[in-house]
Amino acid sequence: MVNVVVNGIGTIGKRTAEAVKKQDDMTLRAISDVSQNGGLRTVLKEKGALHGTDLYASNEDGKENLESQGFHVEGVLEELIEAGEVDVVIDATPPGIDKANKENLYEPNGVKAIFQGGADPEIAPVAFNADANYEKAEGKDFVKVVSCNTTSLSRTMSAVDEAFGVEDAVANLVRRGGDIPQDGRGPINSTIPVTEVPSHHGPDVQAVMPDLDIKTLAVKVPVTYGHVHMVTANLEEDVSEQEVLDAFDGQPRVRLIEAEDGYDSTGKVHEMMRDLERPRSDMPEAGVWKETVTVEDGTAYWIHMVHQEAIVVPENIDAIRAMFEMEDKQTSIQKTNEALEIE
Incomplete structure (x- = not known):
């Protein structure tokens, strides 16, 4: 022990x-x-x-x-x-x-x-x-x-990279303004861009996956539950959307979320965790919206969310x-x- x-x-x-x-x-x-x-x-x-x-x-x-x-x-x-x-x-x-x-x-x-x-x-x-x-x-x-954002990108990118190879990627991050008890960070009525490009998240992912060519941009918005990432990845192989979904499904800490089932926002995913009686409504998985997974001409697109307190x-x-x-x-x-x- x-x-x-x-x-x-x-x-x-x-x-x-x-x-x-x-x-x-x-x-x-x-x-x-x-x-x-x-x-x-x-x-x-x-x-x-x-x-x-x-x-x-x-x-x-x-x-x-x-x-x-x-x-x-x-x-x-x-x-x-x-x-x-x-x-x-x-x-x-x-x-x-x-x-x-x-x-x-x-x-x-x-x-x-x-x-x-x-x-x-x-x-x-x-x-x-x-x-x-x-x-x-x-x-x-x-x-x-x-970090929470880097963890989610490492999980999703490694799932895709190990299955098909990633030539390069761009991730656009919408970051929460603060955790629920961090009332010193708000209230705010603004969207704050991270003016350093790439934001630190890209180099942080490369510290984990040094061969990955990834750039990140980020903004901060006045919410408390979850970040959202919009990802574009150019793949080394020509694959189908189902194959990308299968790669995510095979990653043990990626959760596929279906908007058509009613989980079409971070708030509703939060409510799902509450209804499942997860401690503190935590979601340790990275949540990929299934409907957003798209592949066109060898480029994969998806949107995922990150529960920053638990991942x-x-x-x-x-x-x-x-x-x-x-x-x-x-x-x-x-x-x-x-x-x-x-x-």
Whole structure:
């Protein structure tokens, strides 16, 4: 069993901690933070998903802060690591803090760590997506799970590239303005273009799939649930729309959504997740609208959506198995999907 600590219990941290608890080959040894922000108090309540989990402070100031807010704190994370009770840390702290944690805490103590999409690209030798490059993380000490948008593009592009080959691609991203609790980002009444072309998402995908020629453009809009990507991919083979659909259907973390069944917007997909009683209405899959999949003269087109709060969670779990060489890619993805009830 691998002993895991999640440091930073915000949007991604609390979800990955809960996901670790559901695995049969790893143990959530503790969680760590510096304040009650991010729902920490809620998840530790009696009916919370992390109730009973040991809480540590990320540093001494955090310990004082948490205790002043009424939390019972077991100690400081460094003490737990130095005691040899931690094999890997999923670091979901803000950019910059994650780098300091690596340099001052993880590296000196020989502890592996997984960082998130906002981290500096140089923080780890591998930018990770389970389907696209699982093997590159095998045995590594540090891995960066790429961002929600990059994860969705890596999944869909790898499905098509592995089946038919992609000569080049362009993805136009419509990004949500903020997560539901990020009220400091709004309200806004504007569409904000990312004026850097390509947006960072293209180079981020190339960090996972270095041979892929992809350009991305992005705008930000005032919604909270989900990004939408409009993708154009020039293929190396002349294929049918059904073959592209089959490639998506065979990707274990891509969900085909049918607008004609009533799921013709991100809001209605959100409602589907609510009706399926998914925890927090989460959708860890990338959702491709079936009707949008089109092929003309060797060029494939599709539109997919990304639930930004949930899509990277299973990747963190698979990254642990890769780093400790616990399972091969297909077995790890299957185990994670079954534990998280990903269809």
